[in-house]
Structure formats: C-alpha cells, structure tokens
Amino acid sequence: MEEMDNMESASSFAAPGTVQFLSGNEAIARGAYEAGVVVATAYPGTPSTEILEAIAQYPEVNAEWSINEKVALEVALGAAIGGGRALCSMKHVGLNVASDPFMTAAYTGVNAGLVIVVCDDPGLYSSQNEQDTRFYGRFAQVPVLDPADAQEAHDYTHLAFELSERFDTPVIVRSTTRVSHTRGLVRCRARTAPDARPYRKNQAKYVMLPAYARQRHSEVLQRLEQLIAFAETSDLNVEELGETAVGIVTAGTAYLHAKEVIPEASFFKLGLCYPLPLDRLRAFAARVERLLVIEEGEPFIEEQLRAAGLSVEGKAYFPRTGELTPTIVLEGLIRAGLREMPELDEAIPVEDVVPRPPILCSGCPHRAPLYALKRLRARVTGDIGCYTLGALPPLETLETCICMGASLGTAFGMEKVTGDGRGIVAVIGDSTFFHSGMTGLLDLVYNQSAITVLILDNETVGMTGGQETPGSGVTAKGTATRRANIAEVCRALGVEHVYEVDAFDFDACFDLLKRELAADHLSVVIARGPCVTARKVALGRSYHVVIDACTGCKLCLRVACPSITFVQPEEARRGVALIDDRTCLGCSVCAAICPEEVIIQ
Amino acid sequence: MTQANILIVGVGGQGVVLASDIIATAALKRGYDVKKSEVHGMSQRGGAVFSHVRYGERVYSPIIPRGQVDVLVAFEMLEALRWVGHLRPGGTVIVNREHIPPPVVFTSKTLRYPSDAEGKLHQVAHRVIAVDAVDEAKALGDPRVANAVMLGALSTCLDFRPDEWREAFRARVPSATLERNLAAFEAGRRRRAAPVVKKRVAPIWNPEVETQSREEMIALQSERLRRLVAYLYERVPFYQRAFKERGLKPAHVRSLSVLRQLPFTEKDDLRRHYPFGLLAVPQEEVITIHASSGTTGKLTVSSYTQKDLAIWSEAMARGMTAAGVTRTDVVQNAYGYGLFSGGFGFHLGAERIGAMVVPVSTGVTERQLMLMEDFGSTVLACTPSFALYLAEEASRREIDRQALKLRLGLFGAEPWSEQTRRQIESRWGITAYDCYGLSEIIGPGVAFECCEQGFLHINEDLFLPEIIDPETLEPLPEGEQGELVLTTLRKEAMPLLRYRTRDITRLIYGPCPCGRTLVRMDRITGRTDDMLIIRGVNVFPSQIEEVLVGLDGVEPHYQLVLRREGPLDRLEIRVEIEERLYGQGPDTRRRLAERIAEKVRHTIGLSVQVNVVAPRSIDRSLGKAKRVVDLRGEPQGRPS
Known part of the structure; x- marks a missing residue:
C-alpha cells in the first residue's frame, strides 16, 4: 500500500x-x-x-x-x-x-x-x-x-x-x-x-x-x-520523588528510557536544560543517597553539576556516543550496580548478519556520473547528499565528505599541494551548491583552480525526501517562483567552461568528464536528471538481461543498483545477472556498461 | 498493565512506516496511550528500516527495550534475522518469505546473504510465522499490498477486532486502493488462521554418508555397482541372461559410466517371475515380504533378508531425522501395516532412531484422535489425504489443537501438492515433510525431504538414481525431466538393476543448504504409464477392466471417475451393462453394482462406488472412451 x-x-x-x-x-x-x-x-x-x-x-x-x-x-x-x-x-x-x-x-x-x-x-x-x-x-x-x-x-x-x-x-x-x-x-x-x-x-x-x-x-x-x-x-523542571537510594537527573528521551527501566527511583527531569536550576538540584541531591545523571550525548548536565560541587555520576556508566535506548540505560544501571544482570539464557542469541547500508535508488540520476568517475579513477572530494552514498562499495568513488559545500574547497586544497588540478573532481548536488557551493566556486575562479566541479542536478533535495530548491522553481508553499539556472550562476561567477550533460547517458557523462579531467582549466560539468524517487518519474521501459548470453561477469553489479541481482543456480557453472522489472525504471546505465550488450529493453 | 511492543522492520521502500501507522491507529481508537518511533532520512534509501509501536495504559520510552518485543513483523528475511535478538522469550516472529539481498553481497568476497534464514529464525525464536506475502499480494493483482498481508497475519496475534483493523485501514489508506488493501489484509489473516509451531533444523543421521563429497560418493557407488553386477550375474538367471544377450561380463563394470549399457528391469519382469523368481538368495534367508499391486491380477512381491531390513531402517532413520524426529518423539504411525510397505517402513525407522512408535495403522479415526491426545503423539506418519481427513474430524469433534503435542508430519505414499502441504501445515499447525519410495526398491525411504522442503534427498549410496528419456531410454543430462530409474546398490534378497519407476522427475546435484550432499530429486510431476494412486493404493485401469470383463452382462465400456470428497479420494466406476439386464429394474441394477464393487474391492483393496449405466451412455465420440476422468486436481505420481 x-x-x-x-x-x-x-x-x-x-x-x-x-x-x-x-x-x-x-x-x-x-x-x-x-x-x-x-x-x-x-x-x-x-x-x-x-x-x-x-x-x-x-x-x-x-x-x-x-x-x-x-x-x-x-x-x-x-x-x-x-x-x-x-x-x-x-x-x-x-x-x-x-x-x-x-x-x-x-x-x-x-x-x-x-x-x-x-x-x-x-x-x-x-x-x-x-x-x-x-x-x-x-x-x-x-x-x-x-x-x-x-x-x-x-x-x-x-x-x-x-x-x-x-x-x-x-x-x-x-x-x-x-x-x-x-x-x-x-x-x-x-x-x-x-x-x-x-x-x-x-x-x-x-x-x-x-x-x-x-x-x-x-x-x-x-x-x-x-x-x-x-x-x-519553573515547572518545566519537575522533581518526582520516589525511593531515595538514587536520584536521577535527566532530560529529553533519556527521562523516558530511565523511567521505563528504573521507575522506582527519584527523578529530577529538566525541561529547561540550560541554564540549570542549581539550587533546586542541590536540594534534590541532598534528598537522595546517590546522584546520577542520565543524559544522551555529552556530559553537559553532569559537568555543570560537578562544577557546582555536587558529587555526581553519569558518563562513567552511560555512553557519550550513539542514541540512548532503554536497553543501554539498563546496561548503564547494571554497571552502576543499580540493576541485576539479567539471566543470560533468557536472551536470544543473535548472529552478525550482513549489513544493509542505504544505496542509490533504482533509476538514480547520480549513478552514471559517479560510475564514470570510478572508471576514470578520478580523485573525488564529496559533499552532503544522496551521492555521499557513492562512497560505499561497490562504487567507492567519493573520498571525502565534511560538510555542506566542502567538496570545492577540499578539492582545491588538494590541487594546491600538487599544483595540478587535472584528475581532481569536486562532486556536489544542486541544492548543496546553492546552499554553500557558490561561494566556494567563486573562490576557485578567483584563485585560478583547474579542477573539475561536477554538479549533480536532480532538481530537488533528494535525501530528505524531495523538497523544493531554487532550481526547481517552486516554493515551500507550492507556488511558482523564478527558477535558478545553475549554468548561468556558474558563468556569472566567472567559470568559462560550463557544460551540461544528460545524467542518464553514461557514455556522454564518461566522455565529457574524461575530457574535462584531462583539461588544465577550471570546468563545471552539470549532470542533469530528475530525482526519480522524489518526482515519481518513469524514465522508460524496464530493462532485462538476455539470460543465455549473460557471461556472469558481474560488471553491472558495480553500479550498485537495487534492481540488479545475481543468481548462481546450483546446476549452472556460471551465474547470471537478473533485473527486477518491478523496480527497474529504465535508466539504461547497466545496459550502457554491459560489455556483452546483453541488457536490453 | 497492558503493554504491547511491536517492532516492524524491513527495507526502505517496503511500506514499514504505513504499516506501523495502521497498527498505531487501531491502538489509538481503543483509547490506549501509543508511541510510534521510526527512522527517516538516509536509511529510507534501500537501507534497513524499523518502526517501534508501543501501546498500553501509559507508554514511557518510544524504544522497545531489547528482549521485550512481543511481535517482530519482518518484511524481509535478512531483516528478521537482524532484529530477532530483540524478541522477548516466547515472542513471535511474523516474517515475509521475501529475500532482498543487499547488493553488497554480489560483489563482496566475504559478505553473504545468510543461508537458511528461516531455519535460523526457527532455531532462536519461540514462534515463527512465515508468510509468502508477496505471492499473496500478487495473487490479488498488486505486489505493493504485501504489507497489508503482513498486517493480516499480525492481526491474529493482537486483540483488535477485524472491524477495528478495517477502520484503521480506512483512516490511513487512500480510498483508491482501500479495497485491495483490505482484501490483502483478509488474505494474510486467513493465512495465519492456524497455529504454527516451531520448525527446528534437524541433525543429520549419518553425516559420513549424507555429507560426503561428490567424488567420494561416485567412488562408493562405482564400487558397489561393480559388486552388485557380479552378485547378480552369479545368482540371478534373469540377469545373467540379460548380460549375456548384451555380451557383457561383470569384469566390464568398473565405473558408473557403464551403467547406461546395463539392462533395465520393469514391473512386468517382476510379475513374470512371481513370486520368488528374482531372488538372489535361498528362500530360507528371506525373513519377510511386502507387495504392491501389479498391472494385472498378480502382485509385485518384494523379499527382504535381515540385512535388507537393516538397510531399510537406515534409509528411514536418515529421512525421519532430517524431518526432525528424535528419540524423544512419539510417532503415531497411521500408515497401513500389512503387505503394503508403508506401515513397516516408518515403524522400522522410528525404532532405529529410538522414538516411541504407536503402530495404530490406518483407519479407526476416533481411536487415532484419542491416542493422539492420550499418548501425546508428536509425529504423525500417514498419507497426506488421511492427514487432512483426520484434521477435519478433529475440528468436527472440537478437539483443542493446543492440547495436542503434534509438531511434525511425515507424509507420502501418494502424490500431493504444495497446496496440500500448506493445508496440512496450517490445519494441524505442524511442519509437513514428503517422503518417497516404492516397495520394489525397498518401500518408503528411497528419498526424503530435509528442513529446506521442496526437494527430496535420495539415499543414493543405497539406491543409485538415473533420469532417462522414456522414449529413447537414453540417460538425460542433469536437471532435465525424465523417468526415474533406480538401482539397489546394497540389497541382498532381491536387488534390482535399473528399475524403471515410471515416475517423472529431475535430479539436482550439488550441496543443499541443509548440509547434505545427497542428490536431490524434484517432486514427482507425473507418470509414464496409466497407473493411478488412490488413497495411497496403486491402481491400474487394466486391473479393473480385468474384473469387469469377467462378469456376465457387463459391457467392456467403463469409465473411472476420481473425485476428492473432503480430503479423501473417491473412485467411481461407471460401467455399461447389457440392455436386458438394464431393463430388469433398479433392484437388479443395484445388486449388480454391489457385486462389481465387491469384486473390485477384493482385487485392488479399495472400496469403490459403482454406477451401472445404460448401454452406449458413456461418451465415446472420439472413438475411444476416455477411461479415466481425474477430478482431484493433484499431480499424479508414485506411491511407496
């Protein structure tokens, strides 16, 4: 449904x-x-x-x-x-x-x-x-x-x-x-x-x-x-006096987790976690035998209480990293000696299973240009967006990801070390470019960089669910507005070599990127193709593999498409690739790279 | 305090969030406090996603503590394995049988999609309900409603009424697809109607043989074939003659490659040498016999020495162990004891394992159900049709399924479909396993299903299989369908060389996820002759014809109509009688019908219904009357 x-x-x-x-x-x-x-x-x-x-x-x-x-x-x-x-x-x-x-x-x-x-x-x-x-x-x-x-x-x-x-x-x-x-x-x-x-x-x-x-x-x-x-x-900060053996100072969801696993304790729940009501907290501490802070993340409350001279425990038992859960809170309470270790044989043993990291969607417009960069063995600095997934196997293309817009500056920094911008690519999405990439690009023009900037323009903010951007021409309220043109912006910032290419055309992406990577000048390549997931567009009929002709070389698996699987029937010497026609959107990237040309529509 | 903890997991894009919305909506309408927590963002791009739904009088944490999940609803097998550790002891896993391998497994050298994920779930979870949600959804015309099928399966684990679920669907699902979703919900709800018990991955009875490499197996088979040929040449005139006709000598047989030149044995050969003409040992060494019906009046007799029985019990012990039978089990053996080999075969296997056998034999429905309750039977062994019949009787007598200890069933002796398996499994709440055999070769125990279900491992160190083209009699390549031919490699009393089973199947070599390397055969898909299998009994139309032509006043025009009434096969014989007899009125016709029925029962051992009809009333417009009308809708194959 x-x-x-x-x-x-x-x-x-x-x-x-x-x-x-x-x-x-x-x-x-x-x-x-x-x-x-x-x-x-x-x-x-x-x-x-x-x-x-x-x-x-x-x-x-x-x-x-x-x-x-x-x-x-x-x-x-x-x-x-x-x-x-x-x-x-x-x-x-x-x-x-x-x-x-x-x-x-x-x-x-x-x-x-x-x-x-x-x-x-x-x-x-x-x-x-x-x-x-x-x-x-x-x-x-x-x-x-x-x-x-x-x-x-x-x-x-x-x-x-x-x-x-x-x-x-x-x-x-x-x-x-x-x-x-x-x-x-x-x-x-x-x-x-x-x-x-x-x-x-x-x-x-x-x-x-x-x-x-x-x-x-x-x-x-x-x-x-x-x-x-x-x-x-303020009644934003609530004291719930229970048993006085332990008093727990907590806030946010940590309060709920703690309430679940040690409901009998005394609680001081902070609704306002800055600034702290230190007098009330001192009074609370005096009422309980042991003062414990359970907070997610850093020891923000704990350190302030300690600085205020209170004897307090917290991160000695609870992690500073990750999200707290009732289970992790319980484990901390066990370490603190406030809860018994549960019977081990009650627990269901779990084996480590293969991870399932997120991957680029079927029909994603980022796939062809990212795979082209892999083939070209470019040095690629990355940015924040769906294409960051291109850092994971098997694409393994992006080599850095720092913050919004960082791809341009980091790429330029690398160029400055060797003095050669050829073969270095900064990959950034359209929305990220508008967010923080334009200033970086002007810096590259001003300081005479010779790298290639690949802007993946899918006309939306993909990772967060397809919100509007200046490039989509629609506001958050759904009304039409002036549509920003990335190529024009780049030219206006002073980039001489600005090229647009169909993001779904692997060969065109490959050829253009190959040429520009070799060129000793700053260039911007804009790979354009809509986000098929956010915009719900169909690209064409689904592709399928001519099973008898497939040699099982697995090259098509290198593009990390969720629609492509590989089966190795027991009776067959060689496995074959299969394309799920329910999910294939017909982007054609796998067909373009198949050396046997046996992926057809 | 009421508190329910439901964890829904899957792959980004499978509809996890909406499914959890619907559960939450149903809980809200009950007036519970509800919290529902999930992931958004990056994971939704094909990553692992989860949603926690908790409801009760007061819910604190939005996250279910590890070990407190009441029901894990997994839209994908790997995801079920990933999260099953969060289940509480005694919790339930509802899992969609879909496998969505993360693409990394295709390119990684180390990462693999887990083999036998379902079996692993059964090992660790108290209760596992596996649902073919995508198939169910496709059957409704829209694979996207698989999540509604899963909710249907879940619905019988929670205490919301169907109308509360429907209301929740209406609140959350767009009206355009509401009907489809509700239909899917109902399908999932029905699917889960019967209790399902835990399936275990069974140990292997004889790992040395059952898991040896192909090379070792071929070496073993070659050696045994060499000895067998020498043995037969020396002891059985029928085979000596056949070898001589082909100019073959035992010394020629050094490897399996010569197999294709060896003579076949057919059912007719057994009939011609009735009853003991093919014995390879003096008759006094024979300690028991079994028999099945022949194509004409005479039976096909199989003889066994002490050693043959040991081979048989070994073969059966392997198969029953693969299904999960252990020495602590109580095996209710409702196969027929007698000339029919079924009852004794399962008896021997259970004895060999050390389980307790209840040799109740077939029939006596009421006593079957009584013993099942009183003895705490854990294993039911019988024909699949009888298992269904018993299930109907049990529900008619309102026997509480929960009070029974039955957990698995060993079914065979007649062909049955996957659909029948599902019916049996859901009605009894057991796991049902197939087994294959024929008395000419040994009885049941030639081949058996393991925990993977679907294919049957052949005890190929004992019974060497081949697949041939029934027309050209030439061997067919691996994987191709054809007639199964078996050679008994170890039997003493009456070994058979290249016995033509007339059953159509195919062979699959290569290791099975269960760990066995024994070759697997597909389910029997048909016969190369006209043999019918009715309630576990082999019936050749020629046998019935023989009865009919021996009777005065009966015309040689007849029709055999097979129906499934309830779970059991019914054979109706429609036969034309002479005009003069027909004209003598209903009493005469009734008496004649009874006489025919009695004769047939005597010959083939089955009660049949006989309808005498007027001359020329059976359609023979195509020149030849259609002798057999099979309305049972099951594949035809081989009995034990």
Whole structure:
C-alpha cells in the first residue's frame, strides 16, 4: 500500500482541543502555529525536515525553504525584530552554518518571539557528526528547552515563544531524532494572536557595533541571571520523588528510557536544560543517597553539576556516543550496580548478519556520473547528499565528505599541494551548491583552480525526501517562483567552461568528464536528471538481461543498483545477472556498461 | 498493565512506516496511550528500516527495550534475522518469505546473504510465522499490498477486532486502493488462521554418508555397482541372461559410466517371475515380504533378508531425522501395516532412531484422535489425504489443537501438492515433510525431504538414481525431466538393476543448504504409464477392466471417475451393462453394482462406488472412451 499523500498535513490541521497523534516535528509545527507564528524558515535536514513541511500547510504562516540555515535564521530574526513571531528549524549541523547570526542574535535579542528548533541526531542515522546542540545554548547564553516526546515538543514550543519575548532572547527548542520521529498523543489548542509588538527603530539594540555590542553583552549576562531565577521556579523542571537510594537527573528521551527501566527511583527531569536550576538540584541531591545523571550525548548536565560541587555520576556508566535506548540505560544501571544482570539464557542469541547500508535508488540520476568517475579513477572530494552514498562499495568513488559545500574547497586544497588540478573532481548536488557551493566556486575562479566541479542536478533535495530548491522553481508553499539556472550562476561567477550533460547517458557523462579531467582549466560539468524517487518519474521501459548470453561477469553489479541481482543456480557453472522489472525504471546505465550488450529493453 | 511492543522492520521502500501507522491507529481508537518511533532520512534509501509501536495504559520510552518485543513483523528475511535478538522469550516472529539481498553481497568476497534464514529464525525464536506475502499480494493483482498481508497475519496475534483493523485501514489508506488493501489484509489473516509451531533444523543421521563429497560418493557407488553386477550375474538367471544377450561380463563394470549399457528391469519382469523368481538368495534367508499391486491380477512381491531390513531402517532413520524426529518423539504411525510397505517402513525407522512408535495403522479415526491426545503423539506418519481427513474430524469433534503435542508430519505414499502441504501445515499447525519410495526398491525411504522442503534427498549410496528419456531410454543430462530409474546398490534378497519407476522427475546435484550432499530429486510431476494412486493404493485401469470383463452382462465400456470428497479420494466406476439386464429394474441394477464393487474391492483393496449405466451412455465420440476422468486436481505420481 502507499501512503496517503496528505497524511502529514491532515494531522497537522488538528482542530483545537482535540487530541491528535503527531510526530514530534508535527507537534512543534502545531505548537508554533497555535502560538501565532507568522514566519517559518528552514533548510531541509534530517531529522528536522518535517517541521517546515507541516507548518507550510497553515495558510496563516509564511513558510519558506531558505537557501541555507544562515539565511533562514537571518530571515527569522528579521521577522522577529520586525514584530512577527518567527520559527527557524534546522538539523544540528545546520546551526553551525547559522552560528554567525545566532551568536549575535543572542546579543540583539528579539522583539516578537524567535524560536530556533535544532534537531540533534545522536546515533547518526543521517548525519556527518553527532554534536550536542545544548552547548550552543551555553555558548550563546541562550535558553535551551529539551522536550521528551511529542506533547512536550508541542507545549515547549508554545512556551518558547513566551520566554523569548519575556526575556528578549532567541530560544532553542532542542529536539532529537527520537523526539522528532516519534508519534504520540498531543492535546492541541486553538491559534492565539500574541500581543502586538510593532517594530521600533533601536540601533543600540540591533546594530552590533562594538560600542553597542559591549553594552548588549552585559545585558546578556543580566538576562542569564533572570533565566536562572526562572529555571529555579519553573515547572518545566519537575522533581518526582520516589525511593531515595538514587536520584536521577535527566532530560529529553533519556527521562523516558530511565523511567521505563528504573521507575522506582527519584527523578529530577529538566525541561529547561540550560541554564540549570542549581539550587533546586542541590536540594534534590541532598534528598537522595546517590546522584546520577542520565543524559544522551555529552556530559553537559553532569559537568555543570560537578562544577557546582555536587558529587555526581553519569558518563562513567552511560555512553557519550550513539542514541540512548532503554536497553543501554539498563546496561548503564547494571554497571552502576543499580540493576541485576539479567539471566543470560533468557536472551536470544543473535548472529552478525550482513549489513544493509542505504544505496542509490533504482533509476538514480547520480549513478552514471559517479560510475564514470570510478572508471576514470578520478580523485573525488564529496559533499552532503544522496551521492555521499557513492562512497560505499561497490562504487567507492567519493573520498571525502565534511560538510555542506566542502567538496570545492577540499578539492582545491588538494590541487594546491600538487599544483595540478587535472584528475581532481569536486562532486556536489544542486541544492548543496546553492546552499554553500557558490561561494566556494567563486573562490576557485578567483584563485585560478583547474579542477573539475561536477554538479549533480536532480532538481530537488533528494535525501530528505524531495523538497523544493531554487532550481526547481517552486516554493515551500507550492507556488511558482523564478527558477535558478545553475549554468548561468556558474558563468556569472566567472567559470568559462560550463557544460551540461544528460545524467542518464553514461557514455556522454564518461566522455565529457574524461575530457574535462584531462583539461588544465577550471570546468563545471552539470549532470542533469530528475530525482526519480522524489518526482515519481518513469524514465522508460524496464530493462532485462538476455539470460543465455549473460557471461556472469558481474560488471553491472558495480553500479550498485537495487534492481540488479545475481543468481548462481546450483546446476549452472556460471551465474547470471537478473533485473527486477518491478523496480527497474529504465535508466539504461547497466545496459550502457554491459560489455556483452546483453541488457536490453 | 497492558503493554504491547511491536517492532516492524524491513527495507526502505517496503511500506514499514504505513504499516506501523495502521497498527498505531487501531491502538489509538481503543483509547490506549501509543508511541510510534521510526527512522527517516538516509536509511529510507534501500537501507534497513524499523518502526517501534508501543501501546498500553501509559507508554514511557518510544524504544522497545531489547528482549521485550512481543511481535517482530519482518518484511524481509535478512531483516528478521537482524532484529530477532530483540524478541522477548516466547515472542513471535511474523516474517515475509521475501529475500532482498543487499547488493553488497554480489560483489563482496566475504559478505553473504545468510543461508537458511528461516531455519535460523526457527532455531532462536519461540514462534515463527512465515508468510509468502508477496505471492499473496500478487495473487490479488498488486505486489505493493504485501504489507497489508503482513498486517493480516499480525492481526491474529493482537486483540483488535477485524472491524477495528478495517477502520484503521480506512483512516490511513487512500480510498483508491482501500479495497485491495483490505482484501490483502483478509488474505494474510486467513493465512495465519492456524497455529504454527516451531520448525527446528534437524541433525543429520549419518553425516559420513549424507555429507560426503561428490567424488567420494561416485567412488562408493562405482564400487558397489561393480559388486552388485557380479552378485547378480552369479545368482540371478534373469540377469545373467540379460548380460549375456548384451555380451557383457561383470569384469566390464568398473565405473558408473557403464551403467547406461546395463539392462533395465520393469514391473512386468517382476510379475513374470512371481513370486520368488528374482531372488538372489535361498528362500530360507528371506525373513519377510511386502507387495504392491501389479498391472494385472498378480502382485509385485518384494523379499527382504535381515540385512535388507537393516538397510531399510537406515534409509528411514536418515529421512525421519532430517524431518526432525528424535528419540524423544512419539510417532503415531497411521500408515497401513500389512503387505503394503508403508506401515513397516516408518515403524522400522522410528525404532532405529529410538522414538516411541504407536503402530495404530490406518483407519479407526476416533481411536487415532484419542491416542493422539492420550499418548501425546508428536509425529504423525500417514498419507497426506488421511492427514487432512483426520484434521477435519478433529475440528468436527472440537478437539483443542493446543492440547495436542503434534509438531511434525511425515507424509507420502501418494502424490500431493504444495497446496496440500500448506493445508496440512496450517490445519494441524505442524511442519509437513514428503517422503518417497516404492516397495520394489525397498518401500518408503528411497528419498526424503530435509528442513529446506521442496526437494527430496535420495539415499543414493543405497539406491543409485538415473533420469532417462522414456522414449529413447537414453540417460538425460542433469536437471532435465525424465523417468526415474533406480538401482539397489546394497540389497541382498532381491536387488534390482535399473528399475524403471515410471515416475517423472529431475535430479539436482550439488550441496543443499541443509548440509547434505545427497542428490536431490524434484517432486514427482507425473507418470509414464496409466497407473493411478488412490488413497495411497496403486491402481491400474487394466486391473479393473480385468474384473469387469469377467462378469456376465457387463459391457467392456467403463469409465473411472476420481473425485476428492473432503480430503479423501473417491473412485467411481461407471460401467455399461447389457440392455436386458438394464431393463430388469433398479433392484437388479443395484445388486449388480454391489457385486462389481465387491469384486473390485477384493482385487485392488479399495472400496469403490459403482454406477451401472445404460448401454452406449458413456461418451465415446472420439472413438475411444476416455477411461479415466481425474477430478482431484493433484499431480499424479508414485506411491511407496
């Protein structure tokens, strides 16, 4: 069965007062909507993407996909200064991109409320690191709310707008994969109109010249004192006194896991995990015999408690890496001597099975150019997107993946070591190019690089589910807009050699890349082909293997297509490749590389 | 506190998320607290995906603790193996029998798709329900509804009513495909109607023989063939004559390649030498005999020495061990004991293994069911049709299936289809294994199914198989279909050289995932003669014709109509009688019919229904009357 297209949106349109079954992301969108948000900005990134998708469904909200998180936060900040409540959402590494406006927005403060939702990815389901956003709150002295489930995600988002206005600060609502992608029951409310906060010119507050900024920094520190006082009294932080043998300080989903495996303990659940209510925590510590912090990721709470002079344990028993689960919490409690080892023979033994990493979809437009690079033995720096999967066997083409836009700079850096840009390719997707690649390309032009830049243009943000980009010509609200032309952008930045090629034409990709790799000048190759998964396009009739003629050379398996399998019948001396006609979309790449030419339509 | 933990796993794109949405919706409508947690992003690109669904009065963690999953619903075999360790003791795995190998296994030198994934699941999980969800979905015209089939299978493990499920589907599935999804849900629900018990991977009875290399096996067979030919040449005049006619001497036989020049033995040869003309030992060394029906009045007799019985029990022990029978089992042997070799064959095998045999023989339905309950029978051995018949009787008598200890069945002596296997497995909640044999060769035990099911391993160190073209009599290459020919390599009393079974099958060499290297034969797909197998009994139309032509007033025009009534075969004989007899009224006709039925029963050992009909009422428009009308819809093949 296939999902209803409008399912997510249908649930976001919850009637006030009703209980809805929402994901954490939908709950955040709903909470912001109810809080009267007027502007929502975001750049897609797992696990945050659905927040903007859900909020874009409300006609009252001016929602947009920004070009990157930096711009998204600037737009949201401008909206807040301009007097409208604004929501800006991103994944954890997005805040690195937006950290420049973020750090200074902490100084300027807001006018109408500004809530920044940052979704961490402990366990790296779909990210390049597992940084802990709570440190950004402490870094900027901005409050961080830490919901545990969808209801809290909804409620905290509401509250975040009130806190933002009350304390004149941006507020971070920090979610995680497990909060964002868990559905739970959420009691919804009606949309309320916040107090009007018309824009007033105030250069001392919004122009961060050194003289003004010095003044604002003091105010930030005063504000922090007020926030600590708030934390000491707020019911965001809840003390649940149980048995006093152990007291557990926890936050987010870690609270739920702990509650599941050691329900009898005393709990101090932090809804506001920065700044900490240290007085209340001291009192809590005094009531229990042993103080334990269970938190996902870094020892953020633990270290602050220790610095405050409390005797506390935490990461000695619980991992700093990966996602916490009830099982991992239980294992930590066993290490801490608070739980017995379970009977071993009860456990079901498991053998290691072959991993199933994600792979490029059948009909993916990235396959032919990536395989061409493999054949050409190019040195390839990579970027963030579906094509990062080209680093895995059997393609094994990409050699670096750092952050959005990094492919260009890292490729150029490699060129600078040898002085020869030939054979070096930076691979970047269309949306990533718009996000952070254009500045890098200008740097390459300016500094006279001679590498090849391969832009894989599938007209969407593929990995996160096919969101619109400046190149797709459609906004987040579904309206038409001016369509950015990558070739024109490149030429405008000063690249002389800009070529476009059909991404599904392996031979054309191969020939063009071969020529440009050998050339001693900067060139941009734009391999164009739509994302078949996001756009649901059929490319042509499915291909099949002429079984009798297949020599079993396995070359077609090198393109890592999920539609191609290899069978080795017991009675046959040689195996043969088979193409699943239910999933083959007719991209033709395997047919183009088959040396026997026995893959036909 | 009610709390259900359901883990749904699969490959990105299989519809894991929607399936979990539907479960969550059903739970929500019950008023439970529900949490549902899943992965998005990169893994959805063909990677391993999961969704946790938890519901109850109050759910804390969105993640099911390891070892607390009540039901693991796996849309793919490898994914089931990946997650089965999360199951609680006593938990259930519902697995789609689809294999989606990660492409890396095709290019990697070290990574492999696990062999016998299903068997491994059975080893570790308390209860495994394997569903051919894609086949079921395809049968409904849309392979994409496989996830709804899986939900149907799941539905009988959870306590939501069917209308609650349907409501959940309506809430989550677009109306355009709702009907198709509901039909798939129903199909999955039916599929799971019967309890399914744990299948174990059985040990190997005689690993030295059953797992030896092809080279070793050929060497062994060559040596045994050489000895056999010398033995027959010396002791059996029939074979000595046949060799001499071909100018062959025992010294010529040095390897298997000479096999194709050796003479065949046919059923007629056995009839012509009835009863003891083919004995290779003095008659006093024969300690028992068995027999099956011949093409005409005379039986086909097989004789056994003490050593022959030892060979037979070895062959049976291998097959029964492969099905999972151990010394702790109670084997209810409902094959016929008598001249028919079935009952004794299974008896010998069970004895050899050390299991307890209940020699109840066939029939006496009520007693069968009583003993099954009272003795705690764990293994049922009988014909597949009788197994189905017993199942119907059991449900008619409202016998609680859960109270029975039955876990596996050994079925043979008549051809049966995969469909029948599924019926038996689901009605009894057991795993059903096929076995193959014929009394001329030994009885049951010539070939047997292992845990892989589908193909039968031939005890080829004892019974050397060949496949020939029944027209040209030339051997066919490996894998091609043809007539099965068997040579008994070790028998003492009445060894047979190249016996033509008339059964059509094919042979597959190469090791089996179960570990055995014994050659495998496909299920029998047909016969090269007109033999019928009715309720486990071989019947040749010529036998019945012989009875009919011996009776006064009966015309030589008849028709044999085979039907399946309930689980059992029924043979109806429609026969024309003379005008004058027909005109004498219904009483005469009834008496005549009874007389014919009695005669036939006497000859072939089967109760039949006889309908005497008016002259020329059997259609013979094509010149020759169609003698056999088989309405059973089963493949025709060989009995034991």
